[in-house]
Amino acid sequence: MTxxxxxxxxxxxxxxxxxxxxxxxxxxAIAIVVFLAIVGLVMFLADNxxxxxxxxxxxxxxxxxxxxxxxxxxxxxxxxxxxxxxxxKAGEFVGLDNFVTxxxxxxxxxxxxxxxxxxxxxxxFSTIVGLAYALFIDRSRGEKILKSLVFMPMAISFxxxxxxxxxxxxxxxxxxxxxxxLNQILVWLGLSPYQFVETPPWNTFFLLxxxxxxxxxxxxxxxxxxxxxxPAEIVxxxxxxxxxxxQRFLNVTLPWIRGSLVVVVTTIxxxxxxxFDIVRTMTGGQYNTSVVANEMYTRxxxxxxxxxxxxxxxxxxxxxxxxxxxxxxxLRAHKEAH
Amino acid sequence: xxxxxxxxxxVAAPPEGKTKRVKKRLxxxxxxxxxxxxxxxxxxxxxxxxxxxxxxRQDINNSGWWTMITNPSxxxxxxxxxxxxxxxxxxxxxxxxxxxxxxxxxxxxxxVTLALMAAYAFAWIPFKGSSWLxxxxxxxxxxxxxxALIPLLKIFNYPWLDIGGTFxxxxxxxxxxxxxxxxxxxxxxxxxxxxxxxEAAKVDGANHAQIxxxxxxxxxxxxxxxxxxxxxxxxxxxxxxALVFSGGTAKTAPITQRVAEFAGTRGNQWELLTSAxxxxxxxxxxxxxxxxxxxxxxxxxxxxKG
Numbered sequence: 001m002t003x004x005x006x007x008x009x010x011x012x013x014x015x016x017x018x019x020x021x022x023x024x025x026x027x028x029a030i031a032i033v034v035f036l037a038i039v040g041l042v043m044f045l046a047d048n049x050x051x052x053x054x055x056x057x058x059x060x061x062x063x064x065x066x067x068x069x070x071x072x073x074x075x076x077x078x079x080x081x082x083x084x085x086x087x088x089k090a091g092e093f094v095g096l097d098n099f100v101t102x103x104x105x106x107x108x109x110x111x112x113x114x115x116x117x118x119x120x121x122x123x124x125f126s127t128i129v130g131l132a133y134a135l136f137i138d139r140s141r142g143e144k145i146l147k148s149l150v151f152m153p154m155a156i157s158f159x160x161x162x163x164x165x166x167x168x169x170x171x172x173x174x175x176x177x178x179x180x181x182l183n184q185i186l187v188w189l190g191l192s193p194y195q196f197v198e199t200p201p202w203n204t205f206f207l208l209x210x211x212x213x214x215x216x217x218x219x220x221x222x223x224x225x226x227x228x229x230x231p232a233e234i235v236x237x238x239x240x241x242x243x244x245x246x247q248r249f250l251n252v253t254l255p256w257i258r259g260s261l262v263v264v265v266t267t268i269x270x271x272x273x274x275x276f277d278i279v280r281t282m283t284g285g286q287y288n289t290s291v292v293a294n295e296m297y298t299r300x301x302x303x304x305x306x307x308x309x310x311x312x313x314x315x316x317x318x319x320x321x322x323x324x325x326x327x328x329x330x331l332r333a334h335k336e337a338h
Numbered sequence: 339x340x341x342x343x344x345x346x347x348x349v350a351a352p353p354e355g356k357t358k359r360v361k362k363r364l365x366x367x368x369x370x371x372x373x374x375x376x377x378x379x380x381x382x383x384x385x386x387x388x389x390x391x392x393x394x395r396q397d398i399n400n401s402g403w404w405t406m407i408t409n410p411s412x413x414x415x416x417x418x419x420x421x422x423x424x425x426x427x428x429x430x431x432x433x434x435x436x437x438x439x440x441x442x443x444x445x446x447x448x449x450v451t452l453a454l455m456a457a458y459a460f461a462w463i464p465f466k467g468s469s470w471l472x473x474x475x476x477x478x479x480x481x482x483x484x485x486a487l488i489p490l491l492k493i494f495n496y497p498w499l500d501i502g503g504t505f506x507x508x509x510x511x512x513x514x515x516x517x518x519x520x521x522x523x524x525x526x527x528x529x530x531x532x533x534x535x536x537e538a539a540k541v542d543g544a545n546h547a548q549i550x551x552x553x554x555x556x557x558x559x560x561x562x563x564x565x566x567x568x569x570x571x572x573x574x575x576x577x578x579x580a581l582v583f584s585g586g587t588a589k590t591a592p593i594t595q596r597v598a599e600f601a602g603t604r605g606n607q608w609e610l611l612t613s614a615x616x617x618x619x620x621x622x623x624x625x626x627x628x629x630x631x632x633x634x635x636x637x638x639x640x641x642x643k644g
Contacts, residue, residue, distance in 0.1 A: 020433075021433065024436055024437070024505075025439065025440060027505065028505070031506070031509070032443060032444050035444070035447065035448060036447070043550070043551065044547075046546060047545060047548065055546075056465075058463065058546040059463045059546075062455045062458060062463065062546070062550075063460070063471075065452050065455070066452045066453060067456070067475075069510075069513060070475065070478060070514065072493070072514075073493075073510070073511070073514030074485075074514055074515075074518075075478070077485065077486035077487075077488075077489035077490045078481050080489035081486070081489060082485075084488065129376065132372070132376075133372075133376050133377075136372055136376075137369075137373045140369075140373065146374075149377045151630075152380075153384070155619075155625070155633075156384070156622065157574070157575030157577070157594050157618065158575065158577065159575070159597050159618065160615050162598075162601065163597065163601055163612075163615040164386075166611075167390065167608060167611070167612065168383050170608070179400075179401065179402050179608065181386060181404065213383070217380075218637065221637060222637065225638055274483070274484070276577070277578065280598065281577075281598045281601050281602075293482075296484050297484075300487070300488055301581070306488050309484075312484070313482065313484040313488075314485070316484055316485070317480070317481060317485055324480045
């Protein structure tokens with residue numbers, strides 16, 4: 001009870017706390033009501049559109065809102081970003097100068113190297129562990145719970161995950177009691193505590209572990225569904241032929257889930273390229289840990305170098321593009337085959 | 339949504355020779371061992387944070403959370419501290435928590451509704467250039483958020499609009515960024531409604547608006563649920579959109595932003611960080627555990643998100 005009393009006392013200290021919060025929530029509620037009322041009105045108009053040209057009017061009312069928003073909020077901004085990436089801050093056309101900068105600047109080279117390390121290790125690690133786990137727990141007792149445990153990080157924000165792992169990595173000087181589990185393990189093993197987050201170049205690996213920790217759950221869930229799609233007859237036939245578990249995996253399961261495997265690897269690769277929150281929360285890009293997505297934010301919004309930020313955003317786009325195209329192709333081939 | 343998890347088939351164990359059975363049990367034993375090992379490794383970090391958030395400040399700073407077993411201690415103080423306002427500069431975390439709710443609810447309702455309408459039009463209203471436009475919308479998933487940030491912020495700051503740093507700015511930004519994937523996935527679902535059902539409604543004299551309300555929405559409830567959860571988790575957990583569009587003050591900034599700030603400025607005050615991180619995480623965790631089925635379904639359908 002004292003807890004509640006303390007809490008409310010603390011909140012009431014800012015006198016208008018409840019009024020402020022209440023009015024904010026009211027604002028959101030009104031926004032939703034107004035929005036739905038407009039949608040209702042649109043539906044009403046569509047209902048009562050004049051017979052002539054009714055189809056066209058209804059069509060417009062249905063697609064126009066989404067398309068206008070996308071045109072104004074994505075297509076137009078994307079084009080502007082592309083333009084900004086080839087101009088100077090003053091707005092003069094400078095060709096590829098900004099791109100030359102992002103590839104030659106010494107700090108940027110560290111950023112590029114880190115991004116490559118992330119893109120290689122996160123998808124590989126997550127997919128392998130996720131696949132192994134999905135296989136291990138397939139049809140086992142308690143499969144649901146075991147799945148939930150590894151899948152759970154997917155629900156946690158990158159920020160939350162960064163703090164969870166930051167705590168795992170906490171460092172105290174030698175001789176002081178360690179409060180981070182990993183350093184405590186080092187001490188138990190008779191080693192010196194280690195500054196996981198602050199010591200380059202390995203700190204990049206300790207940061208990307210956070211992303212891999214989250215993405216493993218995603219890989220596991222998608223691959224587990226794919227594994228369950230393998231027809232039981234084929235597995236049984238292989239079993240009767242005397243194939244070992246490993247042979248069955250290599251010759252039956254793996255070819256069958258190939259499509260899902262590609263989707264998992266490419267999807268994780270794309271998320272890894274775009275993730276910014278982890279580096280931002282754990283180091284802010286210090287200690288040589290920055291990656292392209294984080295650097296984009298830092299340059300554009302912290303260092304007032306929007307042209308460099310734009311060039312980095314375009315670079316992200318160019319990196320993501322071939323992966324998505326490949327992804328779509330595999331998916332389409334997969335759909336046709338089934 | 340055809341990729342929903344198949345029900346577990348119950349395969350009767352075929353009769354086997356004795357040696358084979360032993361071998362099989364052995365491999366499955368190692369499998370079980372590794373499965374439990376991975377599950378433990380994956381859970382420990384979150385567990386450690388959770389335990390620590392209930393330990394007194396003194397204990398957090400002087401001993402690891404695993405000493406809880408031999409030296410148990412328990413307090414709500416950390417939560418009280420982060421939730422109550424301490425001075426003018428640092429508002430209570432509760433304020434940011436409310437901001438997250440205020441941001442998330444409209445930022446879920448808006449895109450899902452608009453996407454549902456657009457998806458219906460793409461699937462069932464034939465028009466010239468329909469497939470071309472749909473491919474364009476699909477292709478927009480490729481465009482990283484980062485491409486749109488700076489110019490969109492400029493648009494929000496135009497004098498005639500002037501909503502930079504307000505809730506509507508964040509809502510609109512989330513709505514726009516959510517649309518391509520939502521339209522794509524809902525279209526996949528809606529286009530698979532049997533043609534007969536649609537034709538029957540048409541024969542009864544229903545127009546598009548009526549079909550949409552009476553046929554499409556009721557039939558799409560599972561897909562809508564998936565999309566709502568998807569968008570909810572995305573918006574609640576987002577940091578980038580919030581940082582750029584919310585202005586960063588206690589008036590509008592969501593809890594993720596505040597917690598990320600804490601990590602930067604109070605990186606050593608673990609009693610605050612652990613409880614703050616837990617408060618930020620509890621809502622998505624509840625949603626996740628309560629509605630995991632729908633989330634998984636959305637994920638399987640949406641594993642193409644770019």
